Amino acid sequence: MASPLKQVKTEIKPKNARLYDQFFTEAPKTPQYWHELFTITCNKQLWTELLQKTPTDAFLKPAQIQTSQTFFDKGIGLLKAQGSSADQANVLNLLEGFLSQVLLKSWPNNSTDVINVIAGFESIDKVFYQFLNSIDLIIRSKDVKLETKRKAVETLVVTVSAAYNTSVVAYFNQRGIFSALMSYITFDENDDHYILEAFRLVGLLANVEKFESSNPYQTLLADFVDEKPMLKIVPALGAEFVKCRDDYIPAQTSWFRTTTLTDAQIAALPSKRLSILLPTLEFVQKNKLFAKTLIADKGHHKKSYDTEPALAAFLSLCSFLFSNQNKNPRAEMYSKVALIILQLLLPELHQSLNTKASIKINAKQRKPPLPETEAHTLGTGLLDAVLCCLRYNMKKPLPDIYDLALVVTEATLMIYRDIPSHYHWNELWSTLLNLVQFINKHAGDTNSTSSKRDTGAILTCLANPLASEGLTEEQKHQLIHKVVENSTALKTLIANYESKTSSALIVMSTVDHFESLIVKEHQQRSANPDIVIKDNYAGYKKSIAPFVGSFWAEIQPREFKESRERIFLKKFTKECLA
Numbered sequence: 001m002a003s004p005l006k007q008v009k010t011e012i013k014p015k016n017a018r019l020y021d022q023f024f025t026e027a028p029k030t031p032q033y034w035h036e037l038f039t040i041t042c043n044k045q046l047w048t049e050l051l052q053k054t055p056t057d058a059f060l061k062p063a064q065i066q067t068s069q070t071f072f073d074k075g076i077g078l079l080k081a082q083g084s085s086a087d088q089a090n091v092l093n094l095l096e097g098f099l100s101q102v103l104l105k106s107w108p109n110n111s112t113d114v115i116n117v118i119a120g121f122e123s124i125d126k127v128f129y130q131f132l133n134s135i136d137l138i139i140r141s142k143d144v145k146l147e148t149k150r151k152a153v154e155t156l157v158v159t160v161s162a163a164y165n166t167s168v169v170a171y172f173n174q175r176g177i178f179s180a181l182m183s184y185i186t187f188d189e190n191d192d193h194y195i196l197e198a199f200r201l202v203g204l205l206a207n208v209e210k211f212e213s214s215n216p217y218q219t220l221l222a223d224f225v226d227e228k229p230m231l232k233i234v235p236a237l238g239a240e241f242v243k244c245r246d247d248y249i250p251a252q253t254s255w256f257r258t259t260t261l262t263d264a265q266i267a268a269l270p271s272k273r274l275s276i277l278l279p280t281l282e283f284v285q286k287n288k289l290f291a292k293t294l295i296a297d298k299g300h301h302k303k304s305y306d307t308e309p310a311l312a313a314f315l316s317l318c319s320f321l322f323s324n325q326n327k328n329p330r331a332e333m334y335s336k337v338a339l340i341i342l343q344l345l346l347p348e349l350h351q352s353l354n355t356k357a358s359i360k361i362n363a364k365q366r367k368p369p370l371p372e373t374e375a376h377t378l379g380t381g382l383l384d385a386v387l388c389c390l391r392y393n394m395k396k397p398l399p400d401i402y403d404l405a406l407v408v409t410e411a412t413l414m415i416y417r418d419i420p421s422h423y424h425w426n427e428l429w430s431t432l433l434n435l436v437q438f439i440n441k442h443a444g445d446t447n448s449t450s451s452k453r454d455t456g457a458i459l460t461c462l463a464n465p466l467a468s469e470g471l472t473e474e475q476k477h478q479l480i481h482k483v484v485e486n487s488t489a490l491k492t493l494i495a496n497y498e499s500k501t502s503s504a505l506i507v508m509s510t511v512d513h514f515e516s517l518i519v520k521e522h523q524q525r526s527a528n529p530d531i532v533i534k535d536n537y538a539g540y541k542k543s544i545a546p547f548v549g550s551f552w553a554e555i556q557p558r559e560f561k562e563s564r565e566r567i568f569l570k571k572f573t574k575e576c577l578a
Contacts, residue, residue: 016040020050023071026063034074042093051101056108059117068117071098073127079134088138089151095131096155103162111167118168128168132175139180149184150194157201161577169208178202178220185229192236196276199233203279206286207573211566221286230293235300237280238310241317244274248320248362260365267327270334274321275576277337284344285562291348295378311345312357315381318342319362322389325401332401333572335389339404342382343411343560350415353379361385366392371424380423382412391431396442398454402435406457411557413464420470429479432458433486440492452497459494459503460555466506467548480510480540487511502551506544513543 013021019037022029058064075095079088099118107113119127138144138152156177163169181198184190206217247269250261283290297310308316318338325335359381363370370384370391389405409428436458439451465471465479483490490511494504517539562569 014043014046016043017046020047023067024050024054024058024064026061029067029070034070037071038075038078038091038094039087042090042097044093044097047094048097048101051097056105056113059102059105060113065117065120068098068102069119069123072118072131073123076127076131076134079138080130082137082141082143088144089148092148092151092155096151096158099155100158100162103159103166103168110165114166114168128171129175132171132177136175136177136180139177139184146187146189149187150190150197153181153184153194153198153201157197157204160201160204164204164208164573164577172205173208173216176216176220178205178217182224182226182229185232190232192239195232195236196240199237199279200276203282204573204576206282207278207569211563211570218286221282224287225289227289227293230290233283233290234293234297234310235307237276237294238297238299238313239307240273240276241310241313242308244270245313245317245320245360247271248324248365263327266324269324269327270321270331274334277334277341278573278576281337281341281344284341285560288348291345295345295349295352309357311378312359312376312381314338314341315357315378315385316360318385319360319388320365322385322405323362323366323392325389326393326395326399330575332399333568333575336401336404336568337572339386339389339401339408340560340565342386342408343404343558346408346411346415346557349378349382353377353382353412353415354420357381359384362388370427373424377420377422379412379416379420383409383423383428386412387428387431390435391427394435394438398439398442398451403453403457406454406461407558410457410460410464410555413461414555414557416468416470425465425471425475426478426482429462429482432461433482433489436486436489436493440489440496443496452499455493455497455499456501456503459499459501459507463503463506463551464555466510466544467551480514483507483510484514487515502547502554505547506551509543509547510540513540 015036019033019040020043022033023037059068072095075091075098078091079095082088102117103114115121115124118124135152135156139149156172160169160172163172181202185195185198202217202221206215206221208215208217210218248261248266284294294310294314299309299312300307307313318335321331321335321338325331355378357376357378359376359378361370361372361376361381361384363372366388368391370387373380376384386405386408389401390409393399393401435454439454443451462479462483465476466483471479490507493499494508
């Protein structure tokens with residue numbers, strides 16, 4: 001008899017692991033098997049790993065197709081039966097794992113094979129609509145526990161993400177779940193994470209083939225007027241912006257020493273959670289009420305902390321994101337979307353630009369640093385954020401994002417009209433004039449169309465304060481001094497791009513007026529440009545007067561046209577799904 005000490009112990013698999021293995025055998029599946037599979041607590045990791053490593057040809061065997069179709073049908077039947085919340089959550093775990101892995105696989109005939117495995121062509125419409133109806137009922141039902149509702153939304157998010165490149169995703173648009181998701185968001189017990197999961201899902205669904213066909217979520221977003229979900233989404237959004245911003249801020253290691261992020265750490269940012277910009281873009285673009293709610297948010301007191309106002313948090317995040325947008329293609333992509341959101345918010349923001357706000361701007365991470373200030377308004381915070389983009393990312397060829405950053409700067413100055421004095425304008429003028437020199441230096445390496453647009457925007461940003469009131473006399477003198485000091489670069493820019501706008505005429509009139517005076521003074525005695533500017537300020541106003549009226553009539557904020565960014569937005573949606 002063998003020694004008991006030498007006997008090999010037989011590995012005993014958990015019951016659910018044996019059921020999962022049996023799923024891919026050709027043995028008949030009895031009612032008892034299905035009962036146990038759906039009743040025993042799902043080991044999500046084991047189930048997902050098995051589905052993931054199973055090759056597509058194993059799924060496509062006739063017997064396995066029958067098993068998979070039966071599994072999906074029985075799972076839906078159990079959801080419809082409205083058993084206990086625990087039972088429904090277990091079924092949802094199984095269905096989520098199954099759908100995510102089946103939809104993500106690379107099939108020989110992608111949509112055809114997926115439909116065949118899930119339900120078959122004859123039954124797919126009926127079965128998938130039943131699946132969506134069941135999920136909808138779970139989300140809406142007052143008798144279902146919140147945890148199960150959350151699991152239902154998670155199942156939808158995973159399924160939509162996995163199905164995005166298959167024809168199956170079209171069912172989500174045909175059977176809308178928008179109102180169910182909005183009602184889910186308003187549950188008082190829901191915390192920020194789950195609110196934003198539903199918000200993300202709406203953003204994904206609103207982007208399904210929106211350029212190829214009519215997307216019902218686009219209409220639903222435009223017509224949506226219920227403030228209750230918006231008042232839940234906006235604070236959650238603000239908290240998420242803060243988390244994304246804080247990724248850029250190294251933790252303080254002690255009271256006297258702080259660390260800095262390494263290049264590798266910055267290159268890994270922004271984090272995946274910033275994909276929340278996709279639904280934010282959709283809501284802001286389609287729904288003015290949502291945009292106004294975002295702007296009006298004052299911050300909220302939570303159980304353990306206070307939230308920052310959502311727009312202030314977004315502007316703070318933008319300053320860090322824009323400062324580092326040249327670190328990797330992802331950062332540039334997210335920066336572009338953030339700038340589009342700012343461009344879309346500006347028409348609704350004009351009444352609130354002077355609203356005081358505490359905004360943490362990235363003033364020190366990059367050189368030269370921005371002046372630190374505690375007295376921010378939404379308008380100056382916005383200008384600082386965009387200044388971070390213009391200031392720290394000049395490279396050859398000039399990124400497309402500069403065009404957008406200049407559009408936002410130009411539009412902000414147009415809205416201000418009478419420019420406020422409480423801002424470090426000198427930093428903006430210096431950055432714009434550095435950009436002029438950069439464009440001149442690399443004139444042959446940049447896209448002529450975008451450079452012409454950039455030239456127009458730069459000249460408008462300089463002409464606006466020259467033509468308007470609001471700056472102190474000292475600030476106006478500083479601007480004129482910088483314009484005259486960079487006269488050669490400005491003349492070259494205007495000549496290269498044949499700019500004959502009122503903006504160009506105002507800038508050149510300013511240059512010509514003071515240059516002639518400085519030359520005249522120099523012939524008589526040693527001329528100090530600052531003294532010449534101060535002594536001849538009134539004459540300068542007369543020199544630009546013929547062009548001021550046409551300047552204000554000529555300038556119009558550029559509207560965002562989604563169709564122009566079709567390729568980019570599709571690429572960004574794929575990035576959010578990755």
